[in-house]
Amino acid sequence: MLRLLENQLLKEKVYMRQIAPGLEVFVLPKKGYVKKYVTYATNFGSIDSRFIVEGEDKELSVPDGVAHFLEHKLFEDEDGNVFDRFARLGASSNAFTNFNNTAYLFSCTDHFAECLELLLDFVQTPYFTAESVEKEKGIIEQEIRMYEDNAQWRIFFNLLAAMYKEHPVRVDIAGTAESIRQIDKDVLYKCYRTFYHPSNMALFVVGDVDPGRVFEQVEANISKRNYKELGDIKRIYPNEPLELGQDFVKQELVVSQPLLNLGFKERDLGYQGERLFKKELTTNLVLDVVFGSSSKLYNELYEEGLIDDEFDAGYVAEQDYGHTILGGETVDPDRLLERLTLGIKEAKGSGISEAQFEHYRRKAMGEFLKSFNSLEFIANNFLAYHFRQINFFTYLDVLQSVTLADVNDRLHQHLVEDSMVRSLIMPKKG
Amino acid sequence: MPTYMRSRLANGINLFIHPTVKFKTILVQLIFHRALREDDVTESSLLPSVLQRGSGNYPNRMAIAHRLEELYGTELVSGVTKKGERQLVSFTLDLVHDQYLPGESSLLKKALQVLSDVVTNPVLFDESFKEDYVTQEKEQHEKLIKGLINDKIAYSVERCLQHMCENEPFGVFKYGSVERLKTIDGPSLYHYYRHFLRESPADLHISGDLDLSEVSSLAEQIFTFERGAEEAVAATSVQKKIGDVRYVQEELDVSQGKLVLGYRTGVTCADDDYFPLLVYNGILGSFPHSKLFQNVREKASLAYYTYSRLEKHKGLMLISSGIEVDNYEKALEIINRQLAEMTRGDFTEEDLENTRSGLRNQFLVEEDSQGLVINRVLDDMLVGREENTAQLLKRLAAVTREDVARVSANVCLDTVYFLTKRGGV
Numbered sequence: 001m002l003r004l005l006e007n008q009l010l011k012e013k014v015y016m017r018q019i020a021p022g023l024e025v026f027v028l029p030k031k032g033y034v035k036k037y038v039t040y041a042t043n044f045g046s047i048d049s050r051f052i053v054e055g056e057d058k059e060l061s062v063p064d065g066v067a068h069f070l071e072h073k074l075f076e077d078e079d080g081n082v083f084d085r086f087a088r089l090g091a092s093s094n095a096f097t098n099f100n101n102t103a104y105l106f107s108c109t110d111h112f113a114e115c116l117e118l119l120l121d122f123v124q125t126p127y128f129t130a131e132s133v134e135k136e137k138g139i140i141e142q143e144i145r146m147y148e149d150n151a152q153w154r155i156f157f158n159l160l161a162a163m164y165k166e167h168p169v170r171v172d173i174a175g176t177a178e179s180i181r182q183i184d185k186d187v188l189y190k191c192y193r194t195f196y197h198p199s200n201m202a203l204f205v206v207g208d209v210d211p212g213r214v215f216e217q218v219e220a221n222i223s224k225r226n227y228k229e230l231g232d233i234k235r236i237y238p239n240e241p242l243e244l245g246q247d248f249v250k251q252e253l254v255v256s257q258p259l260l261n262l263g264f265k266e267r268d269l270g271y272q273g274e275r276l277f278k279k280e281l282t283t284n285l286v287l288d289v290v291f292g293s294s295s296k297l298y299n300e301l302y303e304e305g306l307i308d309d310e311f312d313a314g315y316v317a318e319q320d321y322g323h324t325i326l327g328g329e330t331v332d333p334d335r336l337l338e339r340l341t342l343g344i345k346e347a348k349g350s351g352i353s354e355a356q357f358e359h360y361r362r363k364a365m366g367e368f369l370k371s372f373n374s375l376e377f378i379a380n381n382f383l384a385y386h387f388r389q390i391n392f393f394t395y396l397d398v399l400q401s402v403t404l405a406d407v408n409d410r411l412h413q414h415l416v417e418d419s420m421v422r423s424l425i426m427p428k429k430g
Numbered sequence: 431m432p433t434y435m436r437s438r439l440a441n442g443i444n445l446f447i448h449p450t451v452k453f454k455t456i457l458v459q460l461i462f463h464r465a466l467r468e469d470d471v472t473e474s475s476l477l478p479s480v481l482q483r484g485s486g487n488y489p490n491r492m493a494i495a496h497r498l499e500e501l502y503g504t505e506l507v508s509g510v511t512k513k514g515e516r517q518l519v520s521f522t523l524d525l526v527h528d529q530y531l532p533g534e535s536s537l538l539k540k541a542l543q544v545l546s547d548v549v550t551n552p553v554l555f556d557e558s559f560k561e562d563y564v565t566q567e568k569e570q571h572e573k574l575i576k577g578l579i580n581d582k583i584a585y586s587v588e589r590c591l592q593h594m595c596e597n598e599p600f601g602v603f604k605y606g607s608v609e610r611l612k613t614i615d616g617p618s619l620y621h622y623y624r625h626f627l628r629e630s631p632a633d634l635h636i637s638g639d640l641d642l643s644e645v646s647s648l649a650e651q652i653f654t655f656e657r658g659a660e661e662a663v664a665a666t667s668v669q670k671k672i673g674d675v676r677y678v679q680e681e682l683d684v685s686q687g688k689l690v691l692g693y694r695t696g697v698t699c700a701d702d703d704y705f706p707l708l709v710y711n712g713i714l715g716s717f718p719h720s721k722l723f724q725n726v727r728e729k730a731s732l733a734y735y736t737y738s739r740l741e742k743h744k745g746l747m748l749i750s751s752g753i754e755v756d757n758y759e760k761a762l763e764i765i766n767r768q769l770a771e772m773t774r775g776d777f778t779e780e781d782l783e784n785t786r787s788g789l790r791n792q793f794l795v796e797e798d799s800q801g802l803v804i805n806r807v808l809d810d811m812l813v814g815r816e817e818n819t820a821q822l823l824k825r826l827a828a829v830t831r832e833d834v835a836r837v838s839a840n841v842c843l844d845t846v847y848f849l850t851k852r853g854g855v
Contacts, residue, residue, distance in 0.1 A: 003443025009530060009532070011530070012529070030695070031451075031452070032451065032452035033452060033798050034794045034795055034797050034798055035794070035795045035798045043587050081718075081724075082721075083717075083723075084718075084719050084784070085718055086717035087717060087718070087787065087788055088780070088782040088783070088784055088787070089652075090784075090788060090790055090791045091791065092717070092718075092788065092789030092791065093718075107791075108791065109790075109791050109794040109795060110791075118812070120698070121562075132829035133717055135731050136731070136732070138730075138731030138732065139727055139728075139731050139733070139734055140734070141754075142686065142732070142733050142735075142752055142754065143734035144752065145685045145686035145752070145754070146583075146686050146734055146735070146752045148685035148686065149582045149684045149685050149686055150581075150582075252684050254579065254582075254684060255579070255580050256571060256573070256576040256577045256578075256579055256580055259574070290496075292499075293491075293495045294492055294495035294496040294499055295492075296492070299490070299491055299492040302491065302566075303491075303562075303566060305566060305569050305570070308570055308573060308574075312849075328578075329573070329577070333572075335512040349620055353627065359496075359499060359500065360499070361497070362500070362502060362503075363499040363500075364503070365500065365503075365504040366501075366503035366525075366531075366655065367500060367502075367503040367524045368455060368456055369502070369526045369531075370455050370503070370525075370526055371532050372454050373453050373800075375454055375798070426618070428683050
């Protein structure tokens, strides 16, 4: 069945079709664009580290970093390297793994149908050998080492590891040099069998293409593979308590000045779909009012030299976890902490006014419209939201449904000291 | 045929209008050109931050931010980039086209007024910028200069270039130096600013779904500040490597070593041999199918990232790679071997063909980005050439194996920089 989603304000249309046995396919035609961008993603990320493999009854717990490792290895098959085949078509291919999803993508100008076929084929053809798995470990170890020297990355993962006691979001997406040594081809095949079934995946195509032809091609490719229906995937996430693991974490690195991040752990969990989306947009409005670049707090901190223009605040909304993280580089982390804490208290005291609320909503609307220039932004976001049962096209409607009372309630409930973690990076001496 | 309209405003600013219907936004860039010089870059890179602290109509940072948000989250960002031995100081506006905003009109005009106010109508006291704005921005700027070390990949590349070009203007860091910063105050920066505004050659680019005559009269109306005789920017000098390879090691308490190799190619984007050099660089290291990725990463498992890239206005090539410090010799040997293979013409027809296809793809997709379209026109102006995509693709398709061999003969290793752990290798 073909469905059509249209957004009048954006002047964009998305064609959607579910292809047996359950692959969701989306096509957004972008007239006049030379580039075509396609992403093929599975609802499998670094947090899916405990589950029951299809056809077995025992729980499997996999080494940290498996989803990311699998992403690397899918680019190799019996005939060699998949990058080379995209190169022959003048296309460029890539992939990324985050906490929740793994996405394989290409962008091209010519040979679109061949590129699409290649993407569908290589993602559906796992080929892991003991030798190639071993070889990849050196590469991924260097990827991990690169991030070990990256202060922004470290402060972020240190914070999550402190904030969460049990939930696997506390673990680095790529795992560690030690954990990836335990990965072998068997565990990769088990993950593949469980999570790379079409019914756990989605495809997004954006560019100047004909939706009908895309659906036909995808259907032909998928149907010849005789997939069986997949039962429910049994993912096991531990019960994460409301309280923090630790409220403070610190590391020393070679940096020019300290970095401070504050994290606020979500207490109101369990939603998917529109309710989750609304919570996300509401929280981002709150953060913009309190910490945004036209806020009183931001400008005072800037003038005092406590922050620079990279200072930022953002919220992450998932069904089983959620958090706000804010901060940046600072000369004086103690003073910054004190000022931020006071600023939050003052914001709660004065509340958010109707004028502030409308002002930031208007800004959010403009930013959303602007981002639709980017094919990558459209496709990547559409799928990431799709896996949370959210239709990304409803952004402006959901934004309109947020009320002044919503943002004020959220300000009081979310930014509370009991759920606050401090993550600090200090310059290494000598 | 050019896809844009070029004219000159009454005060001498070059106006470029790029009409296109495919984007939701209008992109505006006001660009000032300066010679890249030690006694100029600190001032030119500090200046935009001071200007963004307040203007006649928006007296502080908060007022500017508030006005931009009101204009549906219009962004105004400034930046400095170096193209060869030329420093570009740019102010960029990114705003929603008002055809997507029911009930809204003249958003472009309002945004241009903010831009003009910020750039040409600063908050002044006597013959000086507001002193505390200058003091605070000097502090921020010092942090920016010192903060280079926070990104180890960017740091190692910059350090390699600084060593390699230590006696050339190109070795100058685009944010200047802390020493020079100390000599700047409100009056001195204001004095600099007056010259900067009057004398720097300047371009105004506007891209979007626009009516040409409407936009050009809007620009004419708004950008009326007084200007004088322009100070031309000298051409970038392209030097050949003389003498031995220079080896530099630096120790920091890091987890991963960064190996950066700097080469002189003798060819810039102004030369006929630029396309052969692009293909050379592509076969060697700018794609996943390239020799560096295939050999340093895929075969030897030594690195996660390894690539080569051109500094096309200066005629340089850089190779950058993150490796285990113990693998320094091994990685260097493999990289040198790839260069030797290039010189011998030891690459396949497929390597050549894949690289041509990959580059073709890169040229084509530039048209899907307002920023890249503007950048291409800017580069064309600098090299005195004007080519549309079809002409570029024709030059690319004409590159032969012999052309690649010719440019490879001139690629010469100058500096090997290695950022290593304390205690080193």
